Amino acid sequence: MNGVPMEHGLVLAATLFALGLCGLMFRRNMIFVLMSLEIMLNAAGLAFIVAGTGWQQPQGQVMFLLVITLAAAEASVGLALLIQLYHRFKTLNIDVASRMRG
Amino acid sequence: MMEPLTTFLTTLSTAQATAALLPLTFLLPLAGTLILAFSRGTLSYRLSALVGVGSVGLAAVATLLLALGFAADAAPQTVTLWTWIAVGDFTPRISLALDGLSLTMLGVITGVGFLIHLFAAWYMRGEAGITRFYTYMNLFVFSMILLVLGDNLLLLFLGWEGVGLCSYLLISYYYQHSANGWAGFKAFIITRIGDVFLAIGMFLLFSRLGTLNITEILELAPKAWQAGDTTVELAAFLLLGGALGKSAQLPLHTWLADAMAGPTPVSALIHAATMVTAGVYLIARMHGIFELAPLALYTTGLIGALTLLMAGFAALAQTDIKRVLAYSTMSQIGYMFLALGVGAYDTAIFHLMTHAFFKALLFLSAGAVIVSCHHEQDMRNLGGLWRKLPLAYMGFVVGGAALAALPLVSAGFYSKDEILWQALAADQQGLLIAGLIGALLTSLYTLRLIIGTFHGTAKSANARHAEAGRGFAHGLPLVVLAVLSTFLGAWITPPLSGVLPAGPGDGVTAGHGAVELIAAAVALSGMALAVWLFGLKRGWLRLADHGMGAGLWQLWHHAWGFDMLYDWTLVRPYRGLVALLKSDVVEGVFRLLAKLVRLVHLGLSRTQTGKLRGYAVTMVVGATLILLSLALVI
Numbered sequence: 001m002n003g004v005p006m007e008h009g010l011v012l013a014a015t016l017f018a019l020g021l022c023g024l025m026f027r028r029n030m031i032f033v034l035m036s037l038e039i040m041l042n043a044a045g046l047a048f049i050v051a052g053t054g055w056q057q058p059q060g061q062v063m064f065l066l067v068i069t070l071a072a073a074e075a076s077v078g079l080a081l082l083i084q085l086y087h088r089f090k091t092l093n094i095d096v097a098s099r100m101r102g
Numbered sequence: 103m104m105e106p107l108t109t110f111l112t113t114l115s116t117a118q119a120t121a122a123l124l125p126l127t128f129l130l131p132l133a134g135t136l137i138l139a140f141s142r143g144t145l146s147y148r149l150s151a152l153v154g155v156g157s158v159g160l161a162a163v164a165t166l167l168l169a170l171g172f173a174a175d176a177a178p179q180t181v182t183l184w185t186w187i188a189v190g191d192f193t194p195r196i197s198l199a200l201d202g203l204s205l206t207m208l209g210v211i212t213g214v215g216f217l218i219h220l221f222a223a224w225y226m227r228g229e230a231g232i233t234r235f236y237t238y239m240n241l242f243v244f245s246m247i248l249l250v251l252g253d254n255l256l257l258l259f260l261g262w263e264g265v266g267l268c269s270y271l272l273i274s275y276y277y278q279h280s281a282n283g284w285a286g287f288k289a290f291i292i293t294r295i296g297d298v299f300l301a302i303g304m305f306l307l308f309s310r311l312g313t314l315n316i317t318e319i320l321e322l323a324p325k326a327w328q329a330g331d332t333t334v335e336l337a338a339f340l341l342l343g344g345a346l347g348k349s350a351q352l353p354l355h356t357w358l359a360d361a362m363a364g365p366t367p368v369s370a371l372i373h374a375a376t377m378v379t380a381g382v383y384l385i386a387r388m389h390g391i392f393e394l395a396p397l398a399l400y401t402t403g404l405i406g407a408l409t410l411l412m413a414g415f416a417a418l419a420q421t422d423i424k425r426v427l428a429y430s431t432m433s434q435i436g437y438m439f440l441a442l443g444v445g446a447y448d449t450a451i452f453h454l455m456t457h458a459f460f461k462a463l464l465f466l467s468a469g470a471v472i473v474s475c476h477h478e479q480d481m482r483n484l485g486g487l488w489r490k491l492p493l494a495y496m497g498f499v500v501g502g503a504a505l506a507a508l509p510l511v512s513a514g515f516y517s518k519d520e521i522l523w524q525a526l527a528a529d530q531q532g533l534l535i536a537g538l539i540g541a542l543l544t545s546l547y548t549l550r551l552i553i554g555t556f557h558g559t560a561k562s563a564n565a566r567h568a569e570a571g572r573g574f575a576h577g578l579p580l581v582v583l584a585v586l587s588t589f590l591g592a593w594i595t596p597p598l599s600g601v602l603p604a605g606p607g608d609g610v611t612a613g614h615g616a617v618e619l620i621a622a623a624v625a626l627s628g629m630a631l632a633v634w635l636f637g638l639k640r641g642w643l644r645l646a647d648h649g650m651g652a653g654l655w656q657l658w659h660h661a662w663g664f665d666m667l668y669d670w671t672l673v674r675p676y677r678g679l680v681a682l683l684k685s686d687v688v689e690g691v692f693r694l695l696a697k698l699v700r701l702v703h704l705g706l707s708r709t710q711t712g713k714l715r716g717y718a719v720t721m722v723v724g725a726t727l728i729l730l731s732l733a734l735v736i
Contacts, residue, residue, distance in 0.1 A: 025719050025722060028715070033714070097712075100710070
């Protein structure tokens with residue numbers, strides 16, 4: 001990876017992470033919440049790749065593989081929860097599922 | 103034909119076969135408990151009953167094979183599974199000892215236990231929580247088997263506490279009524295008093311002899327102490343204290359009558375056939391200690407005699423059929439203690455076995471009556487049932503005959519007559535007379551129970567509309583136990599000769615016939631008197647209505663007022679003390695602490711809004727703050 005400086009890659013990753021975090025905090029629709037989570041995971045993965053390439057180390061790619069595996073598992077569990085949520089409440093609004101208060 | 107059979111028996115008697123079969127007897131009920139406990143109520147009634155009954159049934163089969171092997175070669179064997187704890191020289195092992203005594207107990211536990219489990223499948227149908235019921239019942243069988251098989255006192259104590267726990271759980275089985283819960287508490291607390299004595303006795307033996315292994319204790323004790331030594335007397339008295347609590351003898355007997363709050367099969371299994379006789383087993387097992395402690399042994403016999411009289415009178419004035427049986431159980435265990443007290447350990451175990459047969463039969467028949475009469479168990483509301491419930495009537499007559507020691511045809515005659523004979527042979531005329539008076543009382547209350555329940559006219563709608571039980575699970579246990587309660591059951595001779603010392607009357611014949619004749623005459627005249635009192639003239643009713651008769655009836659109905667005595671001397675002062683201590687300064691500090699915690703809890707629980715986004719924001723803010731503070735520090 002010549003040409004693109006490492007800072008640029010890291011700024012992109014940070015931006016993606018911030019976007020995902022905002023989506024996680026402010027979105028009501030659970031599909032978008034899950035997508036935001038995916039974006040955050042991928043931002044972290046990107047940071048690993050960029051750092052790994054910048055420092056000429058293989059560990060960055062190894063970590064990325066771990067991150068996608070994790071993301072796949074997370075997505076399957078998250079989607080199962082989403083389907084349950086829809087079954088119970090007939091809506092995808094997560095604010096409705098607030099029975100565990102106090 | 104004979105050749106393969108002999109080979110099979112020889113194979114069974116080998117050490118390998120014993121090592122394989124002996125653990126099975128308690129692992130199978132344990133497996134049943136675990137399956138039922140982890141099914142979390144997903145099993146159907148039929149499946150729960152199948153697991154519960156089947157596990158004990160298989161344990162009974164294993165016991166039968168062990169008994170066959172033991173009959174071929176009666177050498178005691180020890181199977182060590184693993185070392186339980188290893189602290190320096192103290193290494194109690196999970197180790198099972200098979201000898202004539204433990205085999206007899208094992209046979210009673212799994213054999214009678216299986217029949218009772220089977221009967222319970224009929225008795226409990228239509229009741230909620232059958233899985234819970236069988237979980238506890240299997241756990242009980244497991245603990246009881248550990249109690250009798252353990253080759254050291256620590257393992258015995260584990261089983262001892264396990265059966266106490268199961269007793270508590272099953273007495274308060276119908277937990278919706280608080281009275282049942284209190285009955286469970288009472289049983290648990292009173293038996294715990296005895297257990298503390300037993301534990302201290304164990305500590306004493308360990309501190310003096312350095313081992314808890316029963317065989318080693320029995321070997322070392324005569325070398326360490328002379329007969330009548332204070333230490334060994336103390337140890338024997340402590341063991342006796344444990345036995346008194348478990349076996350409901352004076353003065354720790356008050357829990358047994360209230361323990362009838364549990365389902366009737368529980369009363370049959372735990373509070374008649376097996377657990378309450380654990381005290382008898384303990385004393386017989388530790389006979390070497392008691393042989394060295396003549397005073398403790400004499401006290402054992404004396405307490406037995408007093409209990410059998412006290413409970414016999416109390417049984418005369420009960421109206422609940424299960425309470426009659428409960429007091430008669432106390433009384434019969436009193437006979438066993440009497441036999442122990444004169445040194446006739448084998449006779450005590452023989453009576454334990456026949457008592458397990460006929461008392462289980464009586465309780466199961468009572469269960470059949472109770473279910474058939476729509477849960478009516480007060481004699482004053484029953485009557486005239488003999489035509490409607492022939493099988494239960496048969497059970498009561500056969501079991502009652504054995505209880506009242508009907509000469510020649512009943513199992514109880516042979517064992518009780520043997521106890522009276524041993525008392526005479528030991529030259530304890532006082533105990534003999536107490537036993538004879540007890541025999542008269544037994545005849546009286548047994549006949550009163552049968553006449554009141556089955557004869558005369560039906561005294562309530564429930565009794566008039568009695569429906570006889572049907573089916574295999576109802577009939578088979580009653581018939582088998584009835585057969586065992588006749589003289590056929592008395593033919594089963596427990597193989598105790600190598601384990602327990604011979605009683606004073608063993609091998610002596612002079613005067614035996616006379617005792618038999620007197621015992622038979624007392625039993626028969628008691629029955630005749632009972633028929634006259636309760637059946638023909640109903641003179642008893644007039645006697646109990648007026649003056650001194652009414653006073654005595656009240657006294658006996660409340661079992662000589664022990665409950666009231668304990669209430670006034672122990673429970674009330676304790677509660678007063680507790681009430682006094684409730685409002686002191688230290689308590690105030692703790693209350694303040696509790697209030698503070700509660701306040702913080704209320705504040706924190708406000709933050710639990712249930713909104714996922716709120717949590718995400720909090721998390722992000724928190725993470726940011728931590729990162730910022732880290733950045734500032736670095």
